[in-house]
Amino acid sequence: MSLRGKPRGPQRVAHNAVHNSHITTVGVRRPGYAKDGRAQDIYVNFFPTTIPEDIIHHYDDFFFHNGLVVISPSEKTLPARFNMDLIKELQFNVAPQIFTPRGVYDGRKNIFAARAFNFGGADFKEFDVSLGSGGAAKRGKGPKVFKIRLTKVAEINP
Numbered sequence: 001m002s003l004r005g006k007p008r009g010p011q012r013v014a015h016n017a018v019h020n021s022h023i024t025t026v027g028v029r030r031p032g033y034a035k036d037g038r039a040q041d042i043y044v045n046f047f048p049t050t051i052p053e054d055i056i057h058h059y060d061d062f063f064f065h066n067g068l069v070v071i072s073p074s075e076k077t078l079p080a081r082f083n084m085d086l087i088k089e090l091q092f093n094v095a096p097q098i099f100t101p102r103g104v105y106d107g108r109k110n111i112f113a114a115r116a117f118n119f120g121g122a123d124f125k126e127f128d129v130s131l132g133s134g135g136a137a138k139r140g141k142g143p144k145v146f147k148i149r150l151t152k153v154a155e156i157n158p
Helices: 080-094
Strands: 056-065 110-113 124-130 145-156
Touching: 080 124, 080 145
Parallel strands: none
Antiparallel strands: 056 110, 056 145, 124 145
């Protein structure tokens, strides 16, 4: 409806058209079909892949700062680049012994790994991660510390 109450665009009209069996559809052959024009070489960017036979381990993450959840489906989210930096710091510097081989992070809340992370028999683990001191150290404060909780949610069998 428009602002003045009149419908916008073409109006549809109901009809009672019935396909009659005495009508036949005739296709007309076009002369020279697929003979005109010229051949084109097409270059594409692709490569063969294989689907792994192994189980893929799926983890969800939640970031906490000062006891508040910073990332969850219903809360305010951090920029994807910042999330990636936190997870990179976690995997390379905070707990490299757990994240070998590294997991693949989607920038929001999912981490996938070819091998289950060793959380000491539990399905979750919390880590304290900070991204350097930056300007906070100049003001007499320490760097912001984010608590990242990883929880195993599924094993995917491709």
